Each structure stands twice: as C-alpha cells, then as structure tokens.
Amino acid sequence: AVDSRFAHESPINAFSLSADGKLLLTAAIDRTAKLWSVPELVELHAYPTQPDVVAALWPDAAGREFIAGRMNGSLDKLAVLDSHPRPDVELATAKSAPVASVTNLxxxxxxxxxxxxxxxxxxxxxxxxxxxxxxxxxxxxxxxxxxxxxxxxxxxxxxxxxxxxxxxxxxxxxxxxxxEQVVLQAVRDSWFTFRGKDSDTSDDFRLQNWTEMELNEYLYANGEVVRLWLYPRGPDSGFKVYPGEGKRQTEFSTTALTHALNEPAYIVQPHPAGSEPVPNGLPVFRLNYENDDDPSHxxxxxxxxxxxxxxxxxxxxxxxxxxxxxxxxxxxxxxxxxxRQPDFAVSVGGKNPKVSPGSGREITFAATRIEGYEGPIRIDVENLPAGFTSSAPVEIEAGQRSAIAVLHAYREVIAPDQAADEAVRVIATAVIGGREVRHELGSLGDIQLAAPPKVTLAILPGSDPSAVRENSDQPAEFFIRPGQTISALVRATRSDFEGRIEMGTADAGRNLPHGVFVDNIGLNGLLIVEGHTEREFFITASPVAQPGRRKFHLRATADDGQASLPVILEVLPATAATGRRASLEP
Structure with missing residues (x-):
C-alpha cells in the first residue's frame, strides 16, 4: 500500500529521513519546512518560514536535529524536540471552569x-x-x-x-x-478549476466566476460546506476558506471531502429548517443533524x-x-x-523573544474555539519590563482564530533579569453566556536583547492625506470604509543591509481586521527592492469589513522578522454612496 498526504502548497524540493527512520523532514519551494512521523505521515511541526529555499537536508546521527542548506549559501540547524511540540508555542490550559461544567455525568x-x-x-x-x-x-x-x-x-x-x-x-x-438542521439554497453556481481539492487544506480554492463571490459566503460542494475567508491574492492563487490557515473548518457539521477538477460547487444561503425557499432554478440542499468527523479537526x-x-x-x-x-x-x-460547554484556549507564539533595541518582534495568539464559542477574545500583556512596550491589548475577532501583537524595545533599553521576565502576565478574556471567562496564559518567557537591527520599518501617510490623521505622541490613524482602497507608505531604515526587503504576500498586513488586506501585491508580494528605502502600498476593505479600530503593522522577513511600530486602522461605517468616493472623515 502507498500512503500519501497533502504536505505543502508548492513543490517539495528537499527531504530527509532521520537516522532511526522515524521522522521525515520536507522542504518546499515556498520556503516552508515540516516534520512528519513515519510511517503514519502525521504532521508534527511546521518550522518558521525559511530565509531562502532549502536546497538540501541532512540528519545528525543522534536524531536531535537536521542540517538545512539554503540557496543563499546559509546553513542552519532545525531541531527535533521531545514529543515534537512547536518550540515557540505553548497551549494554555484553562484554569477556570467551563461555562456549563458537567459534573454529574x-x-x-x-x-x-x-x-x-x-x-x-x-x-x-x-x-x-x-x-x-x-x-x-x-x-x-x-x-x-x-x-x-x-x-x-x-x-x-x-x-x-x-x-x-x-x-x-x-x-x-x-x-x-x-x-433537519438547515436549508441551503444555491444562489450562484460554479465549479473547481485548474485542479481539484484535497480534504484537508484551507488554501487555494480555484473556482469559476470567483469575482461574483464575497467573503464569509458559504460554499457547498458534494455535501461539504465551507466559508470563504480571503479572496485570491494574485494571478496564481485561489480563495482561502475558514479558518484561513491549516486544515479547513467545515460548517453545519459537514465533513471535509476531496473534490475533483470541474466538480460543481455553489454559493448557498442558509434558511431555517423546514423552509421552502422561492425557486430560482438552482438546487436546494437540506442538511440534517449528523456528523462524521469533527468539523474543527x-x-x-x-x-x-x-x-x-x-x-x-x-x-x-x-x-x-x-x-x-x-x-x-x-x-x-x-x-x-x-x-454544550462553549469555551476557548489560546496558544502564545514567539515566546523567549529576542528584541533588537529600537525595533520590535511579533507575539502571536492563536485561539482554539471549543463547542461553538465564536465570540471575541481579548488578549492583555501586563507587567512588561522597563524599556519594553507592546501593542496589546489585541483582540481575536469574533469568528476568527488569531491576533498578532508587537513587543517593542526602546533604543536605550537594558536587558531584563529573570524576576522581570517572570512578572509578565498574558491573559485571555471573553464573555460566554453572559459570564466573563478568564484564562491565564503565563509569561512571555525569557525576554532577551538582540543585536541592533539591520532593518527597521515605519508606516507613514500615503499620497492621500484625507485617509490619515497624524498624532505627535500617538500612532497615526488611518481611516477606511468598506469597499474602499487607501494608500500608505512604508519606509525602511537600512543598517548594513542592502538586499531586498520582503514584507509578505497574502499576509503582508499584520493584524489587519478580517476583510481588510494589503492589495495589489502581484506575484512577489509587498517588498522594497535593492537600493531603495520606500514603497507605497494599498489597503482595501472588502464589503464585509466591520466598523472598529485595530492596530496593524508590517514585518520584514529580513533580519529575523523585524516588526514596525503599529499604527491604527479605523474601519468607518459603510455609506449609501455609489459611483463616487465616500468621505473618509471620521
């Protein structure tokens, strides 16, 4: 028998078995690297995106690490940890009782x-x-x-x-x-183009007539229902579906399936059980209360x-x-x-951060939503050492899975001692069923000072001054309405770094609200080319973007991920104006 798994979104160009044959490391053209168990082929760990394409892999005899050789000539060790947890991610254990705790089972x-x-x-x-x-x-x-x-x-x-x-x-x-659970009426028909789709991944759904589809709409295909999370972001891409990364989440208790090239698919609208929608020439699907595999995996x-x-x-x-x-x-x-016992857990990524003076590093928060809780989750970071600030509190939006904060160090900062590190507290809070649920997530670990940054980034007003308000002692505020595009400027300060400064592709805008994204990225993403220090970029708010204020930032992949100071983006309410540019005055 031959086992296969969908491993990477681009071709695998290097792989290696561990000395004992129990682990497999794969690396792909998109700079991703993943560790797998053998023979089960279960993904154990996804390493951070590599600085360049990994061209060769070699295991050490002790089975503790792999040597990765990259196209830019660099070498690095990719560690294999006991039980293979994510090295910088720790899943928080809820210390408060679930909202509907069951004790008399x-x-x-x-x-x-x-x-x-x-x-x-x-x-x-x-x-x-x-x-x-x-x-x-x-x-x-x-x-x-x-x-x-x-x-x-x-x-x-x-x-x-x-x-x-x-x-x-x-x-x-x-x-x-x-x-019966729900009645789904098809309102647009489509089919899978370019290639079929496996039963796991949430990325690259290639669909006919995709320009007629909108974010958060439900997509039905052969009994599976998913929701559209992000538009195709270039000429060689497709939709992302919820939760936006990793294995996809299905809706209405349906099961993820493999879909063939040219298989029919439909945008559907949900109606209450027992409904008889007005016929429109497209199918109606009636889903009952049943489940095969856990929809959230x-x-x-x-x-x-x-x-x-x-x-x-x-x-x-x-x-x-x-x-x-x-x-x-x-x-x-x-x-x-x-x-039902709705609850949540939050994992913290980027622990033990090494922060360059005058720059920042990302701290990521990923939510595991339990038994139907889909509300917002607030993350607070308290008692930071002297000389450090963060963009917290940040919010994991309702229905979303992650948020990103920036930990910033002043230029004249002194490295914190162990007592200062241990005083830091990360807290996740949500209101479930009218009751506040609070989970302690521990500290950020050992906060260290890194070498001075080779690259720092700053977000500045773009060519349209009406879209921004500058404050002398506070972050700049940008304003946008659903359906609009505004401009901003990213300026880089180079110090012993003359290369290309890449800031991501579909993920270029860090911690933007759902439905808002950095636009016009092409195939190469948002970047500043060699010999330059500035680049204008564009932010678009889709029609589903919700009013609110949120801090966002940019991150350079160079110099181990230097992050800019965050600025504020306020999504203003939509207007009834059509065919003309609405005012951005708050």
Missing part, C-alpha cells in the same frame, strides 16, 4: 437490542454510554429528552482510543426521521455534533460506522450526550 453500558427506533435505549442526560458496533448492519440508538432551544453536545470517543470505528452520529425524531476522525433541539420532546441519538463496517472486537465507542 452518568456512565451507562449499551443494552442490545437497540438497532431500531422502537428498541432505542432510554438514557437520562448528561450521560456517557459505552457500546460497540458489532456488525455491518448494527446501528445503536439511544432515546433522550430535550427542551426547545436546548443546546447539547453529542461526542464520540472511538478512534482516539484505538477503536477501528469510523463513527457517525445522528439525531432523529422518535419515529426514525432525521432532524480537534478530535480527528471522531464525531462531534452540536445539536439545538427544535421543540420539546424525545429524540434519538444513532451511532454507526460511516463505511458500514463493524465487528465483534475493536469497534467500541463512548458516546457522550450532555449540555
């Missing part, structure tokens, strides 16, 4: 026969039932009560415990009819279904194998049915 054992609606085993919630799919025709049903509007979680633990079961969980009415192949009861009464939970498999051994599962 009743443990039950499956009672056969329970394959037909009339045989369904009655359970009292909250409950965990341990059962097994004993044959190809086995379906296990459990009867429970729910009130109209009650939000429940149905979760399967099977594959995570070594079971062969590829689970599917459904909610039915007592007579066995499926409970947190639980792998195990099922996770968020159910909202449409009315008071009895319901059935049905467990089966999606392939129709089953057996006397090793098709066991544990089904939990309980009140």
């Amino acid at each position: 009743v443990e039950l054992a499956e009672q056969e026969p329970n394959s037909q609606p009339g045989e369904a085993q009655a359970i009292q919630l909250p409950a965990e039932i341990k059962g097994a799919i004993n044959g190809a025709d086995d379906r296990d049903l459990y009867r429970f009560q729910a009130r109209a509007g009650e939000e429940l979680t149905l979760a399967i633990n099977a594959a995570r415990s070594g079971s062969k079961l590829d689970s599917r969980v459904e909610v039915l009415f007592p007579d066995g009819r499926p409970v 947190q639980w792998g192949a195990d099922s996770l279904l968020l159910f909202t009861a449409p009315r008071d009464g009895e319901y059935l939970a049905r467990v089966s194998d999606v392939r129709g498999f089953g057996g006397e051994t090793n098709y066991h599962y544990a089904l939990t049915v309980r009140p």
